[in-house]
Amino acid sequence: MKVQEYILKPKNDFNSMHIFECGQCFRWNLQDNGNYIGVVKNSVIEVIEKDDEVIFRGVSEDNLKDIVVDYFNLNKDYGEIKNKLSKIDDYLKESIKFGNGIRILNQDIFETIISFIISANNNIPRIKKIIENLSKNYGKEIEYDGKTYYTFPTVKSLSKATVADLRNLGLGFRDKRVYTTTRMILKNEFDIEKIKNFKDTEMIREELLKLDGVGPKVADCILLFAFNRYDVFPIDVWVRRVMNDLYIKNLDESKVSKVEIKKLAEEKYGELAGLAQQYLFYWKRENG
DNA sequence: ACTCAGGTATTAC
């Protein structure tokens, strides 16, 4: 495939490290030269960030620019969002300053579902490794710059894997969950094409929660990262920690209920809760 | 050897 290029200039609100390391995605890897390379749909993309522009270079069956604009949601203006959030309080202002250039990606629904099922009670290096294994075994090869990359498997392709196959790829106890969920999607018991048109976020959440391995936290991550519901506020250990430290100040963090955190997030951040979550999560995880 | 990591499912009140 021919190499395509798209240049974003001027770059505003784009920081590749913050975008790829803030915890929303698992398939981007830092190269020795400082660039990031990742697989998006059927494309391999290299992100080359300069002082005043971002160069996207890669191979794709489709138009690279279209993929990039959609995936990085480049038409969304983060200036206004950051302004609004910064005014809420100094904590948020600080976290936005730290994670400046974060963008919530518009990720593939199936990939996000499977990836976050795998994330349960797991660590990032291992999550990434498992997803890479799935792609190597059930995805499609793509050559770029003399190296081979693999697309994330399609529903059909991944449904070829048995529970034992998945266990062999390192999924551990999540093998059965991925197996069952993939089958449910294959049989349209969870109809992605239909559900992605649902307007009501609660209706989508309800459907997501029927999937094996999808609980409240994973469902919220899928809503935020694949359905772009920016008001959804996923609560994991880091978010619980940061919300307690900043606002609730309960001596026993484990005693803080999710209901309390959700309520607080909704009151403080409203429609932008998901974005606030991402800044706070990243800030807390990187700064302790 | 032992704990821990982007939670969920299961079981038992």
Next chain:
DNA sequence: GTAATACCTGAG
């Protein structure tokens, strides 16, 4: 409904 507990795996 809510609380306790097990769960693959591999890195530190």
